Amino acid sequence: xxxxxxxxxxxxxxxxxxxxxxxxxxxxxxxxxxxxxxxxxxxxxxxxxxxxxxxxxxxxxxxxxxxxxxxxxxxxxxxxxxxxxxxxxxxxxxxxxxxxxxxxxxxxxxxxxxxxxxxxxxxxxxxxxxxxxxxxxxxxxxxxxxxxxxxxxxxxxxxxxxxxxxxxxxxxxxxxxxxxxxxxxxxxxxxxxxxxxxxxxxxxxxxxxxxxxxxxxxxxxxxxxxxxxxxxxxxxxxxxxxxxxxxxxxxxxxxxxxxxxxxxxxxxxxxxxxxxxxxxxxxxxxxxxxxxxxxxxxxxxxxxxxxxxxxxxxxxxxxxxxxxxxxxxxxxxxxxxxxxxxxxxxxxxxxxxxxxxxxxxxxxxxxxxxxxxxxxxxxxxxxxxxxxxxxxxxxxxxxxxxxxxxxxxxxxxxxxxxxxxxxxxxxxxxxxxxxxxxxxxxxxxxxxxxxxxxxxxxxxxxxxxxxxxxxxxx
Amino acid sequence: xxxxxxxxxxxxxxxxxxxxxxxxxxxxxxxxxxxxxxxxxxxxxxxxxxxxxxxxxxxxxxxxxxxxxxxxxxxxxxxxxxxxxxxxxxxxxxxxxxxxxxxxxxxxxxxxxxxxxxxxxxxxxxxxxxxxxxxxxxxxxxxxxxxxxxxxxxxxxxxxxxxxxxxxxxxxxxxxxxxxxxxxxxxxxxxxxxxxxxxxxxxxxxxxxxxxxxxxxxxxxxxxxxxxxxxxxxxxxxxxxxxxxxxxxxxxxxxxxxxxxxxxxxxxxxxxxxxxxxxxxxxxxxxxxxxxxxxxxxxxxxxxxxxxxxxxxxxxxxxxxxxxxxxxxxxxxxxxxxxxxxxxxxxxxxxxxxxxxxxxxxxxxxxxxxxxxxxxxxxxxxxxxxxxxxxxxxxxxxxxxxxxxxxxxxxxxxxxxxxxxxxxxxxxxxxxxxxxxxxxxxxxxxxxxxxxxxxxxxxxxxxxxxxxxxxxxxxxxxxxxxxxx
Numbered sequence: 007x008x009x010x011x012x013x014x015x016x017x018x019x020x021x022x023x024x025x026x027x028x029x030x031x032x033x034x035x036x037x038x039x040x041x042x043x044x045x046x047x048x049x050x051x052x053x054x055x056x057x058x059x060x061x062x063x064x065x066x067x068x069x070x071x072x073x074x075x076x077x078x079x080x081x082x083x084x085x086x087x088x089x090x091x092x093x094x095x096x097x098x099x100x101x102x103x104x105x106x107x108x109x110x111x112x113x114x115x116x117x118x119x120x121x122x123x124x125x126x127x128x129x130x131x132x133x134x135x136x137x138x139x140x141x142x143x144x145x146x147x148x149x150x151x152x153x154x155x156x157x158x159x160x161x162x163x164x165x166x167x168x169x170x171x172x173x174x175x176x177x178x179x180x181x182x183x184x185x186x187x188x189x190x191x192x193x194x195x196x197x198x199x200x201x202x203x204x205x206x207x208x209x210x211x212x213x214x215x216x217x218x219x220x221x222x223x224x225x226x227x228x229x230x231x232x233x234x235x236x237x238x239x240x241x242x243x244x245x246x247x248x249x250x251x252x253x254x255x256x257x258x259x260x261x262x263x264x265x266x267x268x269x270x271x272x273x274x275x276x277x278x279x280x281x282x283x284x285x286x287x288x289x290x291x292x293x294x295x296x297x298x299x300x301x302x303x304x305x306x307x308x309x310x311x312x313x314x315x316x317x318x319x320x321x322x323x324x325x326x327x328x329x330x331x332x333x334x335x336x337x338x339x340x341x342x343x344x345x346x347x348x349x350x351x352x353x354x355x356x357x358x359x360x361x362x363x364x365x366x367x368x369x370x371x372x373x374x375x376x377x378x379x380x381x382x383x384x385x386x387x388x389x390x391x392x393x394x395x396x397x398x399x400x401x402x403x404x405x406x407x408x409x410x411x412x413x414x415x416x417x418x419x420x421x422x423x424x425x426x427x428x429x430x431x432x433x434x435x436x437x438x439x440x441x442x443x444x445x446x447x448x449x450x451x452x453x454x455x456x457x458x459x460x461x462x463x464x465x466x467x468x469x470x471x472x473x474x475x476x477x478x479x480x
Numbered sequence: 481x482x483x484x485x486x487x488x489x490x491x492x493x494x495x496x497x498x499x500x501x502x503x504x505x506x507x508x509x510x511x512x513x514x515x516x517x518x519x520x521x522x523x524x525x526x527x528x529x530x531x532x533x534x535x536x537x538x539x540x541x542x543x544x545x546x547x548x549x550x551x552x553x554x555x556x557x558x559x560x561x562x563x564x565x566x567x568x569x570x571x572x573x574x575x576x577x578x579x580x581x582x583x584x585x586x587x588x589x590x591x592x593x594x595x596x597x598x599x600x601x602x603x604x605x606x607x608x609x610x611x612x613x614x615x616x617x618x619x620x621x622x623x624x625x626x627x628x629x630x631x632x633x634x635x636x637x638x639x640x641x642x643x644x645x646x647x648x649x650x651x652x653x654x655x656x657x658x659x660x661x662x663x664x665x666x667x668x669x670x671x672x673x674x675x676x677x678x679x680x681x682x683x684x685x686x687x688x689x690x691x692x693x694x695x696x697x698x699x700x701x702x703x704x705x706x707x708x709x710x711x712x713x714x715x716x717x718x719x720x721x722x723x724x725x726x727x728x729x730x731x732x733x734x735x736x737x738x739x740x741x742x743x744x745x746x747x748x749x750x751x752x753x754x755x756x757x758x759x760x761x762x763x764x765x766x767x768x769x770x771x772x773x774x775x776x777x778x779x780x781x782x783x784x785x786x787x788x789x790x791x792x793x794x795x796x797x798x799x800x801x802x803x804x805x806x807x808x809x810x811x812x813x814x815x816x817x818x819x820x821x822x823x824x825x826x827x828x829x830x831x832x833x834x835x836x837x838x839x840x841x842x843x844x845x846x847x848x849x850x851x852x853x854x855x856x857x858x859x860x861x862x863x864x865x866x867x868x869x870x871x872x873x874x875x876x877x878x879x880x881x882x883x884x885x886x887x888x889x890x891x892x893x894x895x896x897x898x899x900x901x902x903x904x905x906x907x908x909x910x911x912x913x914x915x916x917x918x919x920x921x922x923x924x925x926x927x928x929x930x931x932x933x934x935x936x937x938x939x940x941x942x943x944x945x946x947x948x949x950x951x952x953x954x955x956x957x958x959x960x961x962x963x964x965x
Contacts, residue, residue: 045581049801051574051682052561052583054715084797086843090816095800145805274843276852279686279794281716 007242008206011234013163015226016198017176019155019186020132021064026151027131028055028098033153035192039137039146047151049093054280057082061153062105062284064185065129066294068155069106071183071301072124079285080105082129082278087271090143091134093150101275104128105284111159112303113175115168122172123160130154149193155185161200161211166230173197173223178302182327196221201230202247203237212237213247217254217261229254233261305330313343322351329355332365336372345379349396357400369403378406386410391463421473424457424465428473431456442478450474482507484643484961487552487700494541494551501541501551504646505534505595508553512598512644515964518625520617521639523558523599524566530597537593548703550593555645557636558599559606560691561680562586569682570604570614570632573802573827575809583680584712585649585691592707600648601635604829605799606656606684608632609901610891613831618888621664622962623928627885630660630901633694637664640694641929642964647704648694653684654787655880655905657692658917662880662931665919665960667948669693669701670905672938673912674719676705677712683798685791686717688909697958698918698949702726705941721939729942730949735769737947740873744780745904751883757921757930758879761951765877768950775869775876779861783907784899786862788835789842789855790910796839802827834895863911870937875944878904880917880931904933914941918948919957929957 023033029046046053069076083101109124132152137144157176163169177188177195188195197220202212217233220226233252240247252261300308302324309320309330323330333350337343354375358364378396381387387395387410398409431453432439442449450471457470482490482504493499509527516522530553537551556562559569561579563586568574582590589596603613611619611634619634621627622642629638633650637660640648650657652670661668670692681691693704706727711720741762766772804810804823811826813819828836842851869876881901891897908915913935920932932951936944952958 048806050580050807051567051569051577051801052579052680054679054717056714056716086797086800088800088803088816088820090803090805093801093806094797095803096797272845274796274840274845274848276793276797276843276848279717280683 009203009238009241010206011164011166011230011237012161012202012204012211013165013169013230014161014200015159015163015169015172016200017157017159017173018132018196018198019157019180019188020194021061021153021155022184022186023058023060023064023153025058027058027061027129027153028151031151035189035194037148039144040148042148043150047093048147055098055278057281057284058153061129063294063297064153065105065127065155066286066291067183067297068127068157068180068185069109070295070298071179071185072106072109072111072127072157074106074109074124074127076106076286076291077103079103079283081283082281083275084278086274089133091136091145091150093134093147097131097133098278098281099130099156100128103283111172111176111179113171114303115171120168120171122162125158125160127155127157130156166227166234169199169230170223170227173226175303177223178324182302183299184297190222193221197223197226199226199230199233201233201237203234203241212241213249215247215249216251218251218264220254225254225256228259229261232259236261309334313337313347315344315347319344319347319351323347326355328365332372336376339373340376340379342376342379342383345383346376349375349379353393353396357396361400369401370399370405374399374405381406381410385466385468388463388465388467421469424461424469424473427457427460427465428453428470428477430460432474432477439478450478481643483511483553483646485646486696487548487647487703488697490552490646491548491550495546497541501534501537501553501595502531504551505530505553505597508597508645511642515622515642516644518620518964519622519638519642519644520619521601521629521635521642521644522555523568523570523601523614523616523635525598526565527597529564530595533595533597537595540593545593547592549589549707551595552593552646553595553597554589555598555600555636555639555648556586556596557633557648557650558602559651559682559684560586560649561682562596566599567682568599568616569606570602570611570616571802571827571829571832572615573804573808573824575807577808579680581680583691584677584714585708586680588707588710594707598639598645600633600639600650603632603634603656604832605682605795606632606651606653606689607795607831607835609655609659609898610886610888611635611660612888612892613829615829620888621885621928622964623665624885624926626887627928628663628888630663630881630885632656632660633668634660634664636694637661637666637668640664640666640696641962643961647696647700649691650694651681651684651689651691652905652909653688653690653791654909655902657694658905658915658931658933659881659901661694661917662919662933663885663929665922665929665931665957665962667695667698667701667919667952667958668917668931669695669705669941669945670908670915671705671709671941672914672936673909674717675721675914675939675941676708677710677715677718679712679714683794685794686798687794688787688791690909698916698945698952699727699730701916701948702730702945705945719939724942726942726945729946731946732950732953733769734765734947734950736771737769737875737943738771738773738873739765739947740773740775740869740876742775742777742780742869742876742878744777745878749882749900749903750879753923754879754881754883754930758932761920761932762877764954765947765951768954770947773873775873777862777865777869777907779858779865780907782858783862783910784903786855786858787902787906787910788838788899789851790859792835792839793843793852793855794839796836796843799828799832799836831895859910862907866907866911866913866935867937870940874936875940875947876935878933878935880904880933884923884928884930908935913938914944916944916948918952919960920951920955921957922960
């Protein structure tokens with residue numbers, strides 16, 4: 007029998023705010039333990055939370071980026087459970103009235119477009135971090151109260167690879183939107199994975215297994231590969247799976263059972279009485295709508311469509327947003343956007359890296375790049391000469407036309423002059439000339455090179471080829 | 481006897497520089513020495529710190545600064561954070577915890593120049609009506625120290641009644657200011673929900689808790705309220721409602737004011753002497769020109785049940801942080817779960833455990849809808865009852881407590897009887913409205929104070945202060961002192 011996997015992901019992302027969600031402590035990674043703390047995020051007796059408005063804005067912004075409905079009424083709830091990393095022994099989260107609902111993410115997967123629906127994206131607080139030493143344990147509460155967004159997907163994912171691609175595109179979207187830095191090394195993105203298997207074609211879902219606390223996308227992929235294989239093995243042997251929570255052991259590369267449904271937590275959610283429900287106003291929403299950026303996939307598709315770029319070039323401009331912006335500022339007026347893209351990607355980017363410089367520091371005006379491309383396209387200069395011109399542009403900042411004129415680099419297309427150079431080359435190189443006549447086509451390139459040398463690189467290579475061939479075949 | 485003065489009396493003397501804040505504070509400390517062995521209102525106090533604050537107030541007075549609370553010694557219930565002072569909430573579980581920050585109300589009082597001192601005894605985590613649930617001591621009622629002072633702010637009420645401080649702060653979740661004020665013969669004001677910041681008040685039930693005052697007269701309650709009120713950026717549930725100069729509402733006039741008598745409050749369990757005092761008070765107010773209107777609060781019967789679901793549900797989460805991990809007492813265990821259960825098993829008293837269990841139960845999966853959700857719905861109805869009544873009346877008049885102070889230990893084994901001590905006060909917290917208790921007489925023998933409660937609209941403190949003040953001016957109950965010395 008053939009089986010299929012049904013996968014849903016709960017992705018936790020730390021929001022890029024200056025301060026924590028309920029207090030003024032810095033939201034920053036890497037400070038010495040328990041230095042970014044105050045009575046509020048330590049849950050000392052008597053303190054109260056006050057919601058960080060930027061965290062609410064970023065949650066709404068995420069909702070917009072993920073095509074969600076923004077709830078006109080959202081509230082916070084307490085999720086009760088005891089754990090040493092939890093200062094209050096309840097986590098403030100959004101249970102039944104989350105800020106955003108019912109969206110989707112489109113992404114490229116195995117050569118086509120895939121869609122995973124988003125159930126909700128809601129706001130909650132992060133907890134501290136436990137450390138275990140030889141003889142005792144400690145908790146660092148610097149992370150406690152960092153705003154955390156939980157993005158819950160529908161079970162639309164069908165393979166480990168698809169889960170991986172979904173996570174990557176989700177990360178791109180959130181980084182793009184300025185919602186999170188998504189730095190995996192700093193634990194800014196963590197994932198709970200829900201996976202079950204069922205015979206292909208069956209409607210009913212299999213027992214849901216949750217794998218908790220994954221902190222790398224490749225880990226998610228490997229855990230899913232293992233877990234799907236394991237579940238299929240169990241059911242195809244006639245065994246039964248029960249709803250349970252498992253842990254991924256990254257070293258042994260296996261999942262292990264933590265607890266089963268019977269021992270599942272009862273979180274006893276109830277509305278957080280210390281915070282008022284949140285009802286965004288029209289003007290508040292408008293302000294956030296202005297922060298919506300074009301998503302990576304949309305940008306890629308638009309670059310391909312509007313500027314006729316190949317996918318790889320478009321992708322480069324998706325990854326490097328400023329470079330893409332620079333390209334676009336030229337390409338809008340350019341006759342040959344593809345040529346402009348080549349210059350920007352192949353030459354400009356390399357030069358910038360080499361000079362350790364950035365776009366705003368460029369000496370030449372952006373239009374110089376399209377002018378340069380036009381000079382090549384019109385045959386005014388050869389592409390080889392164009393490289394030199396570009397080098398000068400980069401160093402001095404002059405317009406390419408001016409450089410060509412000053413340095414006398416205009417391509418020689420005057421046939422009389424070229425005929426003369428060709429005659430000289432043939433006379434000076436009788437060997438290759440007779441080789442070509444004898445059928446050795448490659449010999450022509452040698453002679454062409456000689457002509458270019460004689461013309462100091464300015465000869466129009468296409469014309470030179472034609473003339474040489476005509477003369478040698480005569 | 482500077483300690484026996486009211487805020488306004490002492491304030492005048494301080495302003496005239498007839499006496500110093502240091503003398504007033506010393507008088508309170510001396511009085512504590514003299515009577516607190518019997519009253520047991522203070523769990524602890526820091527005499528040196530109090531005198532240092534008094535000296536600082538004297539400097540401000542010398543520099544020409546004036547203010548109604550400048551130099552006035554105030555006692556603080558052990559549930560409100562005062563920087564550098566112990567914060568134990570009448571519980572063992574906080575161990576030797578010292579608060580590293582000032583509650584918003586304490587910041588306000590400090591800014592006003594008050595001398596904030598002492599930790600006043602209370603039922604553990606404000607859960608109780610007699611102060612017998614304190615892990616440290618049982619406070620005696622100054623009128624008869626073999627009797628309870630009421631609760632949960634029993635220490636605050638007793639300290640004010642016994643003149644151990646000029647006024648005190650308490651907290652009221654279901655009557656914890658008004659009921660002990662009634663039983664000890666002082667004025668207790670519970671402001672409307674959102675009037676006073678809760679930041680720094682250790683939460684019992686977040687949606688019900690309010691900080692308020694114990695004073696020796698109504699005018700002082702107005703002074704305290706003005707100092708404590710106002711929106712606080714640290715408390716999202718505080719309301720940006722302007723703070724009036726409450727003392728100006730004390731006109732002494734009640735002519736034309738409509739006072740509501742709820743027929744549901746004429747309950748069988750009402751002590752006949754309380755009933756008599758209440759009737760006399762009503763007659764007095766009518767004599768002063770108030771108009772009586774019968775009103776109905778049809779959901780009154782459900783208030784106690786509703787309260788014990790909502791309050792315990794919130795408490796079960798609020799008290800979860802006392803786990804022995806970060807602060808307070810700890811009993812070690814082999815793993816976190818054992819550490820939790822040992823710490824909490826040893827740290828909490830029986831009433832707190834009872835309420836945590838009750839709250840945990842009503843929030844449990846499968847019971848949540850039947851208890852918590854239903855209680856919230858009833859709460860909405862109770863609030864609607866009051867808002868409807870306030871369309872017809874300016875204030876509602878009730879006894880504060882169905883009985884006067886009972887003997888220590890008398891109801892200790894009967895939590896349900898104890899819960900009924902709050903039947904007249906609980907609804908105000910559920911509805912978020914304000915309430916005040918003023919002395920309205922005594923039982924003949926033994927001579928124990930009886931309190932009259934006035935309930936007002938949300939943010940209608942001016943009206944109840946006005947009625948309470950007019951009544952107080954027409955009677956002499958508030959001038960009587962307990963037979964302590």
